Amino acid sequence: MATSNSLDALVQALRRLPGVGVKSAARMAFHLLQHDREGALALSQALAQAVGSMRHCERCHTFCEAQVCEVCQDPERDATRLCVVETPADQSALERTGAFQGLYFVLMGRISPLDGIGPKDIGLKKLLDRASDGVVQEVILATNFTAEGETTAHVISEALKARGLRTTRLARGVPVGSELEYVDLGTIAHALADRR
Amino acid sequence: MATSNSLDALVQALRRLPGVGVKSAARMAFHLLQHDREGALALSQALAQAVGSMRHCERCHTFCEAQVCEVCQDPERDATRLCVVETPADQSALERTGAFQGLYFVLMGRISPLDGIGPKDIGLKKLLDRASDGVVQEVILATNFTAEGETTAHVISEALKARGLRTTRLARGVPVGSELEYVDLGTIAHALADRR
Numbered sequence: 001m002a003t004s005n006s007l008d009a010l011v012q013a014l015r016r017l018p019g020v021g022v023k024s025a026a027r028m029a030f031h032l033l034q035h036d037r038e039g040a041l042a043l044s045q046a047l048a049q050a051v052g053s054m055r056h057c058e059r060c061h062t063f064c065e066a067q068v069c070e071v072c073q074d075p076e077r078d079a080t081r082l083c084v085v086e087t088p089a090d091q092s093a094l095e096r097t098g099a100f101q102g103l104y105f106v107l108m109g110r111i112s113p114l115d116g117i118g119p120k121d122i123g124l125k126k127l128l129d130r131a132s133d134g135v136v137q138e139v140i141l142a143t144n145f146t147a148e149g150e151t152t153a154h155v156i157s158e159a160l161k162a163r164g165l166r167t168t169r170l171a172r173g174v175p176v177g178s179e180l181e182y183v184d185l186g187t188i189a190h191a192l193a194d195r196r
Numbered sequence: 197m198a199t200s201n202s203l204d205a206l207v208q209a210l211r212r213l214p215g216v217g218v219k220s221a222a223r224m225a226f227h228l229l230q231h232d233r234e235g236a237l238a239l240s241q242a243l244a245q246a247v248g249s250m251r252h253c254e255r256c257h258t259f260c261e262a263q264v265c266e267v268c269q270d271p272e273r274d275a276t277r278l279c280v281v282e283t284p285a286d287q288s289a290l291e292r293t294g295a296f297q298g299l300y301f302v303l304m305g306r307i308s309p310l311d312g313i314g315p316k317d318i319g320l321k322k323l324l325d326r327a328s329d330g331v332v333q334e335v336i337l338a339t340n341f342t343a344e345g346e347t348t349a350h351v352i353s354e355a356l357k358a359r360g361l362r363t364t365r366l367a368r369g370v371p372v373g374s375e376l377e378y379v380d381l382g383t384i385a386h387a388l389a390d391r392r
Contacts, residue, residue: 006246007259013242014213016235018227024215026285029246031214033259034304037247039212044243046209047228047236050202054229063203063229089222108230 007033059130061123062088062106071095071104078102080137084127084156086110086144094142102140105130110148111155119155127156131165141169203229255326257319258284258302267291267300274298276333280323280352282306282340290338298336301326306339307348315351323352327361337365 007029014025032040056062057069064070071077081102085091091104107122131139139160143149157167172190174183203225210221228236252258253265260266267273277298281287287300303318327335335356339345353363368386370379 006242006249006261010242010246013235013239016228016232016239017224019220019223023285026288027215028213030259030283030285032212032243033246033250036212039209040243040247043209043212044240044247046202046206047240047243050206050225050229051233051236051240053202063226065202087226089219089226092222 056108057106060104060106061108061126062091062104076101079135081140082131082136082138083140083142084153085142086149086152090142090144100140107143107152110143110146111152112148113151119159122152124156124159128159128163131160132163137166139165139167141167145170145172252304253302256300256302257304257322258287258300272297275331277336278327278332278334279336279338280349281338282345282348286338286340296336303339303348306342306344307351308344309347315355318348320352320355324355324359327356328359333362335361335363337363341366341368 010029010032011022011025014020014028015022017025020028032043053065054063055065057064057072058067059072060069062069062071066073078101081100082105083091083094083100083102084105084107085094086107086109088106091106094100094104105127107127109117109122111117111119111122130136139156141153141157143153143156153169157169160167171194172187173194174180174187174191180188206225206228207218207221210216210224211218213221216224228239249261250259251261253260253268254263255268256265258265258267262269274297277296278301279287279290279296279298280301280303281290282303282305284302287302290296290300301323303323305313305318307313307315307318326332335352337349337353339349339352349365353365356363367390368383369390370376370383370387376384
């Protein structure tokens with residue numbers, strides 16, 4: 001497939017997708033050109049459209065097309081609780097539980113010193129301003145339970161406590177439906193310490 | 197991530213890529229919008245460009261931008277040998293070996309009755325015409341060694357033999373660098389039968 005310039009360009013462009021290597025990219029290009037040219041054009045337009053219209057919500061920083069996203073605009077939501085998540089996908093997972101009625105702040109990343117991502121890159125200043133609006137009473141830290149997510153939660157927590165704000169963290173424990181025998185020891189230890 | 201129309205549209209469009217489910221599509225969309233908008237635009241343009249300019253070579257049926265591809269135009273290639281492959285990726289693998297100087301015919305598919313793909317869909321008629329040009333002396337069947345690939349090779353072989361053309365098949369045997377202990381029995385049996 002090395003003879004054609006626009007095919008090569010397409011394979012190279014597909015490789016920029018996360019998790020797509022050169023073989024997957026070639027397979028995708030082949031599939032689109034041979035079996036789904038309509039899908040290729042739809043993807044082309046969707047990409048241009050999304051890049052052109054998507055920006056960040058002024059209040060919670062998630063992706064949206066308006067100045068303020070629908071969740072932040074919703075007067076039914078409980079503005080005293082602010083949930084901090086890493087990505088819009090995490091926010092979506094929380095929304096789908098239906099268990100949270102408050103508002104969100106989406107970091108659009110996590111602190112990761114190894115990748116050179118510090119507190120400034122995840123908009124810590126903006127979060128502090130948002131949480132200090134006088135309405136928010138509790139900041140729920142729902143960053144991931146990875147090393148980077150825990151670091152991020154710790155840094156945010158310290159900064160918020162310095163401003164006298166109350167922070168909580170999602171509970172650590174045994175996942176619903178799992179058997180103790182197959183749960184990792186760190187999780188069991190946490191579940192034991194946080195028993196209620 | 198369900199609140200934005202153009203983001204939803206992008207996730208749906210990405211799902212049309214082979215091997216990409218809803219979670220991967222959301223991760224790709226997030227990555228492109230947050231970290232690589234330039235890459236998103238490059239991909240958008242590459243898709244439109246490829247769909248607009250890629251067509252099939254008149255002689256070998258592979259993807260190319262001209263009427264006849266570079267390989268078919270090359271006067272240095274041995275026109276007496278025609279190698280039949282399923283996809284441009286297979287052709288590329290053969291080319292990279294540097295062991296074949298002849299020409300190709302790319303089926304752009306394989307016979308697969310379960311998927312409703314018969315001899316007509318892989319351009320068997322076109323292949324027969326191409327192989328009967330009076331110059332081709334040997335047709336090398338290099339379809340994959342899967343059930344569909346073997347079926348395809350068998351059907352093509354029968355049709356070509358009926359026209360008095362000589363067909364050969366890539367050798368089946370033990371892969372280079374492998375230990376017999378770990379090779380499957382079918383392969384060893386074939387290697388034994390085809391010993392030389």
